[in-house]
Amino acid sequence: MPKMKTKSGAKKRFKLTASGKVKVAQAGKRHMMIKRTNKFIRQARGTMVMAECDARVVRKQFLPNG
Numbered sequence: 001m002p003k004m005k006t007k008s009g010a011k012k013r014f015k016l017t018a019s020g021k022v023k024v025a026q027a028g029k030r031h032m033m034i035k036r037t038n039k040f041i042r043q044a045r046g047t048m049v050m051a052e053c054d055a056r057v058v059r060k061q062f063l064p065n066g
Contacts, residue, residue: 004064004065006063006064006065007062007063009062010062011063014050014058014062015047016059016066020059021049022049022050022058022063023049024048024049024050025047025048026045026046027044028040028044029041029044
């Protein structure tokens, strides 16, 4: 059987924490920032933990080797 490969796009977008949660960059910060409120920009800094229902798909389909 061939080895399961990690999706190379997922390697760049997601990181797994030690407890198995998926960290991801906050969405909505790439363009059209002039419309965004200062509150949104401030709160969207850094990374966030992905919702568990979505994280399950990422771990199983895209990052099988962790």
